[in-house]
Amino acid sequence: MNKYKPFRFYKISFLIDQKSLITITSLTLISIVLMIISLGIGQMQISPIEVVKALFNSSGDMENLVVQSFRMPRILLAVLAGAALALSGAILQGIIRNPLASPDIIGITGGAALTTVIFLAVFSDRSNSLTLSIHWLPLASFIGAIALGFIVYFLAWKNGGITPIRLVLIGVGIAMAVQAVTTMIMILGPIYTASRANIWLTGSLNGTNWNEIISITPWIVGMVFILFIYARRLNIQELGQDLSVNAGGFVQKDRFMLLLLSSALAGGAVAFAGGIGFVGLMAPHIARRLVGSAFGSLLPASALIGGIIVLIADLIARTAFMPLEVPAGVFTSAIGAPYFIYLLYRSRNQ
Amino acid sequence: MDAITTNTLTLGYGEEDIIKELDLHIPKGEITVFIGSNGCGKSTLLKSLARLLKPKEGSIVLNGQDIAHTSTKKVAKDLAILPQSPVAPDGLTVLQLVKQGRYPYQNWFKQWTEEDEEAVNYAIRVTGTEDLIDRKVDSLSGGQRQRAWIAMTLAQDTDTILLDEPTTYLDMTHQIEILDLLHDLNEQENRTIIMVLHDLNLACRYADHIVAIHDKKVFQQGDPDTIITPQLIQSVFGLQCQVTCDPICGSPLCIPYSKGRHMKGVNKDEPTVNKQPI
Numbered sequence: 001m002n003k004y005k006p007f008r009f010y011k012i013s014f015l016i017d018q019k020s021l022i023t024i025t026s027l028t029l030i031s032i033v034l035m036i037i038s039l040g041i042g043q044m045q046i047s048p049i050e051v052v053k054a055l056f057n058s059s060g061d062m063e064n065l066v067v068q069s070f071r072m073p074r075i076l077l078a079v080l081a082g083a084a085l086a087l088s089g090a091i092l093q094g095i096i097r098n099p100l101a102s103p104d105i106i107g108i109t110g111g112a113a114l115t116t117v118i119f120l121a122v123f124s125d126r127s128n129s130l131t132l133s134i135h136w137l138p139l140a141s142f143i144g145a146i147a148l149g150f151i152v153y154f155l156a157w158k159n160g161g162i163t164p165i166r167l168v169l170i171g172v173g174i175a176m177a178v179q180a181v182t183t184m185i186m187i188l189g190p191i192y193t194a195s196r197a198n199i200w201l202t203g204s205l206n207g208t209n210w211n212e213i214i215s216i217t218p219w220i221v222g223m224v225f226i227l228f229i230y231a232r233r234l235n236i237q238e239l240g241q242d243l244s245v246n247a248g249g250f251v252q253k254d255r256f257m258l259l260l261l262s263s264a265l266a267g268g269a270v271a272f273a274g275g276i277g278f279v280g281l282m283a284p285h286i287a288r289r290l291v292g293s294a295f296g297s298l299l300p301a302s303a304l305i306g307g308i309i310v311l312i313a314d315l316i317a318r319t320a321f322m323p324l325e326v327p328a329g330v331f332t333s334a335i336g337a338p339y340f341i342y343l344l345y346r347s348r349n350q
Numbered sequence: 351m352d353a354i355t356t357n358t359l360t361l362g363y364g365e366e367d368i369i370k371e372l373d374l375h376i377p378k379g380e381i382t383v384f385i386g387s388n389g390c391g392k393s394t395l396l397k398s399l400a401r402l403l404k405p406k407e408g409s410i411v412l413n414g415q416d417i418a419h420t421s422t423k424k425v426a427k428d429l430a431i432l433p434q435s436p437v438a439p440d441g442l443t444v445l446q447l448v449k450q451g452r453y454p455y456q457n458w459f460k461q462w463t464e465e466d467e468e469a470v471n472y473a474i475r476v477t478g479t480e481d482l483i484d485r486k487v488d489s490l491s492g493g494q495r496q497r498a499w500i501a502m503t504l505a506q507d508t509d510t511i512l513l514d515e516p517t518t519y520l521d522m523t524h525q526i527e528i529l530d531l532l533h534d535l536n537e538q539e540n541r542t543i544i545m546v547l548h549d550l551n552l553a554c555r556y557a558d559h560i561v562a563i564h565d566k567k568v569f570q571q572g573d574p575d576t577i578i579t580p581q582l583i584q585s586v587f588g589l590q591c592q593v594t595c596d597p598i599c600g601s602p603l604c605i606p607y608s609k610g611r612h613m614k615g616v617n618k619d620e621p622t623v624n625k626q627p628i
Contacts, residue, residue, distance in 0.1 A: 236453055239438070239450060242436075246431050
């Protein structure tokens, strides 16, 4: 049995799961290769070797410009948003102890959608142009995601704590209500709002620039850092209320922090990339199949798989019907919805 | 010396009281078994002793310290509870589960010290789960699964261990296997074991101390040889029975009156349920 290897250095000690380490390394390599391939595909085809060359020089020729300025930020955003959504889903599945939980289902993404539509409706004038810079849009959707996370949390609160089942039921209910309001605002609002919001709601990475990457990266990296400190607590959370208390965990405090982290991650992703659906559901689920359910391995594996899913979805979205672009969210939902039904079907038999 | 004492402990959910003003003393280094009819509050009491349920009133003292005023991590190093039929997350392996028992001893930098490794290896060895460590918990049979959970509880390395019906859903062989394991832990390592058991005869075999709970209070407590009588069973469970001597262990053996195919010494045509024999 050489699957696990202890690592001890001075006062630091870990148990490393070698098989998971190999899986995670492979996923990282796959992500990098996919990114390079994806950088080369588009209206202007560039071979992978040329892509690597174009990445590391600054000659200013056409290839250099396309790779560095147009495709690179978009691809980075795909990977970051996918990873954030996947982590958000992994956290929720841990707290709720149900593989069907995800930020879309308990309404976090819906909250972001609502504030985005409100933003577009409030700040458009009669000539259908925005009175406020579009750069404020991510902030609006982010606030929506966090606010919704809080609303769900407080409504689920009863007798000094929240229980997973209340969290899900309230989340699903609120998600529906929020969706109704979103649709209403889209119908009542100006046409411009409706079409603009519709693209955003489906999730599109079109027109990503470096500024967005610069804004989103510290946010997601910061959250991921905090999350890795919490990985241990998530393991305990997943054993359920009684056993977490037994092991000396602070169940309610951790639940609150984890829900906040989950909302913040989903909010960050949705703010910049729009409502890319089902990634938060699928990625952690696939990761669980690959590396098991210890969060030390599950979190990085989920993040990588989430990144890969959105990367591929966006690649298809921008190349399949060239020169026409389709939102990437269409493709994640096209695989995600049947996957969700498959999960439901499987859990029905248990 | 007491492992756990309760002072005027009142427990309940919402308005309703389940346990009322209970003063209980649980001896250290012995096996204590709670008995009582379904819904009498014995599981609730066990939960509250492990701080899983806040008392409405009164206090619980563990090794001389009020658990409400002791840090939860400190309590986790002194007392472990295994709830009734716990559910492991999808895909968790036995080793990963047993490792979780070390949580109170760890922090972010110290996740696998030599003590952790020793405690986990010990727990796996005594529960005989060596061959199962890479198996997924949800793929195990009932007996194996229960041993894995007990291994997790043992990895927590506590002097006091609480178990809520550790033999539920197990066949006779595995019931005995689990109870023998708990007996050895008590005998060889002097650990205090407190559990809820449904099977009265097994309770009488293994317990040093029996606490019979009835009507929100302790009806009677003490050595099974002295307290288990037909009168106690009648009052606590509302069941008529004879108490004889277990031919193997010499402990009290309760044999209930009932209907059945082979009635000896009674007339089959007469209703015999809960009726003293001729």
